[in-house]
Each structure stands twice: as structure tokens, then as C-alpha cells.
Amino acid sequence: MTHDVTAGGATPPPDGPIPPPDGDAECDEVLEDVYVFLDNECDGRHRARIQQHLDDCSPCLARFGLEADLKKLLARKCGGELAPPALRETVRVRIREIVVTRLDAEPPD
Numbered sequence: 123m124t125h126d127v128t129a130g131g132a133t134p135p136p137d138g139p140i141p142p143p144d145g146d147a148e149c150d151e152v153l154e155d156v157y158v159f160l161d162n163e164c165d166g167r168h169r170a171r172i173q174q175h176l177d178d179c180s181p182c183l184a185r186f187g188l189e190a191d192l193k194k195l196l197a198r199k200c201g202g203e204l205a206p207p208a209l210r211e212t213v214r215v216r217i218r219e220i221v222v223t224r225l226d227a228e229p230p231d
């Protein structure tokens with residue numbers, strides 16, 4: 123056993139800087155969390171983060187536009203139930219649209 127643990131290189135620092143109150147970067151991270159969550163089994167860490175963020179960030183909820191579906195999905199996955207593929211796909215497609223829209227909105231510079 124060594125202490126040289128490199129888990130894919132995407133591990134955030136344990137004590138990162140506090141995100142700005144605007145929370146735009148955090149919104150992007152939460153979207154990524156949702157992707158991870160959709161692709162894996164129930165992960166309490168991701169679930170808590172997603173739900174906490176959605177509770178705090180109404181712009182994100184409005185962007186998702188699928189509060190009920192997403193919360194249903196979170197509850198199902200964490201209740202030991204598999205999310206129905208159709209619901210899962212709906213959420214995934216919606217998030218993809220959001221991400222693409224955000225990228226399009228970025229200035230080309």
C-alpha cells in the first residue's frame with residue numbers, strides 16, 4: 123500500500139476555494155454530478171450534492187425544468203429501485219440540452 127493514490131486525476135482538492143455566491147461554476151459541477159449519478163448506482167455523495175444545490179439554486183431548477191422528474195429519479199435510485207430507462211433518458215437529454223445551450227452562449231473568445 124502506498125499513499126500515491128491517483129484516481130483518474132479528476133479528484134477535487136479536499137479544501138478547495140469557496141465558490142462565488144453566483145454559483146455558476148458550481149452549477150456546471152452539479153450538472154456533471156447528475157451525469158455521474160445517472161451512470162452509476164446510488165451514490166450518497168452525489169445525491170446529497172445535487173439535491174442540496176437544487177434546493178439552494180432556483181435558476182438551476184428552472185433550467186432543469188424537470189424538478190419533479192429529477193427528484194423522482196433521485197428517490198428511486200436511492201430507494202433501491204432502478205430508474206425507468208425512459209425517465210433516465212429524459213433527464214439525460216434535458217441536461218445535455220442545457221450544457222449545449224450553455225456552451226453556445228459562451229463567447230467564441
Ligand SMILES: [Zn+2]
Pocket residue numbers: 145148149152175179181182183
Ligand atoms: Zn445552480
